[in-house]
Amino acid sequence: MTERNPEDDFKTGLPEPPGEQLLVCERALSTSERKLSSMLELGRLIGLDLNLDDMLIQIASKAKEVLEADRFNLLLYDPKTDELWTKMVFEIEGREFRTPSHVGLAGYAFHTGQTVNVEDAHEDPRFFRYIEEAIGYTTKSMLCMPFFSRSGAVLGVMQLINKREGRFTAEDETLLRMFTNHASVFIEIAQLQKERMDTLEESRRELARLNKAKGKALDHLSHELKTPLALIQGYLRILKRKISKEPGGGPVLGYFDILKHYMTRLFEVQKECEKIMLAYREMEEENLVDELENLWKKIEGMDIPVDTREHWQTLKECVASYIPPDSRSESMFLLYPVAQKAIADTRANAPHRDIEFRLTGDEDASIFMDVVVVRDMMAGLLKNAVENTPDGGLVEVSVTADERNVTVAVRDYGIGITEQNKEHVFEGFFHTQETDLYGSKNAYDFGAGGKGLDLFQMKVYGRRFGFDISMKSSRCVHIPTDRDLCPGRISECRFVSRRQDCLETGGTTFYLTFPAVKEYLKTSSRDESTP
Template identity: 30%
Template sequence: MRPTQIRALKEKIRQLEEENRILNQIIHKAPIPIFVLDQDHRITHFNQALEELAGIDAAEVLGSRDQWKAFYAAPRPVMADLIIDRSSDREIIEHYGMKYDRSPKAMDRFAATDFFPDLQPEGKWLFFTASPFTDSSGNIAGAVETLQDVTQEKIKENEIRELYRIYRNILEFVPYPIIVYRENGHVSYVNPAFTKVFGWSLEEVTGKPLNFVPEDLKQETDDILDRFRQEKSLARYETRRFTRTGEILDVVIWAATHTYGDTLENFVILRDITEEKRLAANNQSIMRISSALPEYPDLEDLMDYVSGEVKDLLDVEGAVVLLHDEIKEDLFFLGAAYDDQTTLERAREIRFTLDEVFAGKVIKTGQPAVTNNADSSLADYPERDKKLGYQTRSILCVPIKSDSRIIGVLCAVNKKQNLFGDNDMELMTMIAGTVAISIENARFSDALKEAYRDVASMNRAKGKAINHLSHELKTPVAILTGSLQILRKKLDAVPGVKLSSTLNRIERNLDRIVDIQTETADIMETGAYGARQLLIKMLEACQDELETLIETCLEQDILDPDHLLASVRALIDREFGPRSMHHKTIDFKQTFNTVYSRLLPRFHFRRIDIETEIPDGLPDLELPPEVVVKVIEGLIRNAIENTPDHGRIDISACPKEKGILFEIKDFGVGVEKDHRKRIFEGFFTTQETLLYSTKTPYEFGAGGKGADLLRMKLFADRLGFSIEMASERCGFLIHNEDPCPGDILKCQYCLEQADCLNSGHTRFRVFFPNGKK
């Protein structure tokens, strides 16, 4: 070999040795712990970083197969050993379990993280990688293993994991629903409170999107999410969400973003405020309804308002207030509110029996009731929907109670969302309490107004009765007094006639009659007499009758002086006792024709069109004939005296329910509303006394003494027939004192007869049963 070649070779060797020295130095000084094994598993490199990690000097192990001493207390292969031996996955798993991973780019490279308890001082977590290297022929010449102390990272990781566990445990006990979303919007966690409120379990929603936003809120929710992604937090957002069963809840939402390692999570806290809003709405509604009471003096208007409030509060298609008619035993609409106007109008005209509607069940039991089953509701109450022309799918009814009475029912019909529940029933019950107070107050108010009208009417009747009696008595008494004076003078001129005692007694009684007006006024004003005055009045009242009776009986020698009291009683019973009435079979048409024919001459001067329709074949009556005659005569006279000339009177009779319905209808001035109730009370006249008292019978406005109708009513009560009156005051005569001219041709308001016939009327109906009471 030439010297130049020798020198070149030596230079090449020197360069290789230098490169080897530098490479060894790099490995030895590398900050990452490294060791290298040859194909015989002997340690060729053991750097300083590994010496520090393992606590072993490299000189002790270089060239040996004790690489295990750096990590374990007993001999066992390390990852590099397994790679050199080309160990299978099963063999690797045997030593490292499932803690290792193959590199996706080179299947002979391995990485793993494990805890090495034998490393000082208390064991260490190492992340290690191993890879083989080959010779020029491609055969494995050894393996390199690098290690990294990740103990601190593992400690922090474990701390974080523990904190996460604690935080998860805390979330388990938080009473508010919580959802944790991944960055992709899928649910990673829901707490038990969420499951309790919304119904979905953790297993049902994990790894899936949770779609529980109502359709009408989706756009708003998207806008909120965009803002949340920018601001990374959301403070108090009030909205609504579905539950698993489809119920809609009012909720308040708070949200924040949290990063866990490389994972971004969104925490959402929800609070169900449905109950709070319901209670607040309930309180506001009760306050609103209570405040509205004075604004609705009319009870029906108030109940319409309450029905509207219930319809809006419960979000239903309709709400009604039904009152219980305890006499007719049915239900009628006092207030109603429906989305459908046709149903609303139809409802106001309908009455239901208790068995035709669901509300009847509430009336009978006194307990609230609800049904969300349309089929069951329709099957049980088919007449309800048929009458209303409306389909009832669900209904909630609560009783309206006053003390221990059920006076009505408050109903909500067809819930638009969700089903009727306990909260709806609670609200309805609260409103029903307010409604009950309003209804009772209205009834008391109506009763007070009615009582006031009655009292006012009675006061007017009292005054009219006093004036009437006074005027009726004055004229005949004056005539009798004058006649008595004339008689006294004539008798005094007749010799042998001694009637001064009798004449004095007559005069004394006439004076008493004159005093009746004053005495009656005193009684009305003072109200009572003392006992002494009462006894004196009773004695004075009986004195003359007793004297007359005794004188008459002495003359007829029928008085027993030894039994004076018994004799006087017998005389009183005979002269003043009740008259007996005998029932007879009566042909009504014949009786009517007889009475009518007898009365015709008495009112021939009146120009009134009287239409009579008394058919043949009427059933016979079993009544005292004089009673039937007095009823027919009294009603005809009453009709004629209240009908102006050129007016009309309809008289008819027809068979009805085993009897006869007798009707007289005059198209006269009619009777005022306040007077209708007192028309049968006796000595009550519908006109002012001075307007008729001087007229002859059957003249327009003549009137009577006010006793005819009372007598008819007493006959009816005693003998078992009935009499009733219906009247409409003439629309042109607003007040009772407004006079009627008594002739249609003279009326300033009537252009033709029809104007008067359509303005007022009075109809008396008498039903005579054909049986004997």
């Protein structure tokens, strides 16, 4: 006698004993609980990953498993093109497929907001056959369900294809609806995240393009200025000599001194353009070498054949051969005496300024660097400090050391830098004051400003020699914008009555942080041992 299967009776509607009915119900309940648990687990997993492509793969895998479907597609809406798209058409990952948003059963579900559940897709006139014809797949049953954003807008359609047994049921619809409500939140967040990242990347590319255009413009400006300026200077000299010989020409000669002053400034601009372009090229060359070093660090742990290592070394030497040789030499020296000499030179270069200089710190702190570079940087920082400090003010230099670093800080108690200008001070050819405020001033004058070249070069040196330059600044509370003027002398300021009052209102500190000698030698030995 053939044993009767209770589940067969349940499907065919034949009566079965109460005990067997209970068993079937328990099994059905257990299956539903398992499906529900799997759906909740998927919701937890996708909530941990905001990468849209990875999220879609997880959704497709779990939804197909739980709802016992042969295939699963998740179609997202692209409002820019009015299309539904997926990178997992019939789970062929990486192949993007797009259709107009109104096409097929998915398009109908998208535009009506209704669930579409068909037992035989080929008998439905809305069915779009192109996809299965393109990949050789036969569609039978299909369940399409739209999913929505938190604001109620349709984000796309989830599509289950070919139920493994029978057709998709009302229970399948309920489970899928519950899942779409949960998953749509994370899909929307992932889309917003992707849009932000795409916007940032587009901004980065645009900034790189503008930076490249700026470099070309500076290079062009440098070359275009050089010859005309030399010709103008020559003609002015000839014209001055002729006018000086003419009766009554004396009063006119004073204008030539003014023209000479501005011609000198134009020559300085031209020379600084050349320096900036050289610094940009050096930075690009250093970046190339750094990228090669970083690449090697990522792959050096792998089992690399000896001949590959030799080729790598040859490549590095070849790249290095295109970088202009550096005439500077590194050595160990005490930093404190260098700071003393820089202060003395600044005093000599600015005898007309009433500035107090103070030097404090560790007199025995030593670093391993190019002393010429350090002298140039100290001179540039002190010049910057003097030009931003009113007469009667103070400039402090300190040298500190610990086991890992040696830091020299140059602090002025001057006008400070506004918040919007802080992020640009190391960019090169950037000054923190309005051009017309210092156009006629000389070096070391209060408010003479500069073109930011010294600070930009220090940033380049930092990359090359392995030290750090940083800055802290607070704008004088009495002159909060670049257009607000400081009189240039503390005694003439209408906001303060004492020198100490001025010292407490603002100022800027630049820090040069070098590795201590022991740290530098450790780093150098590691670099030399790296292929």
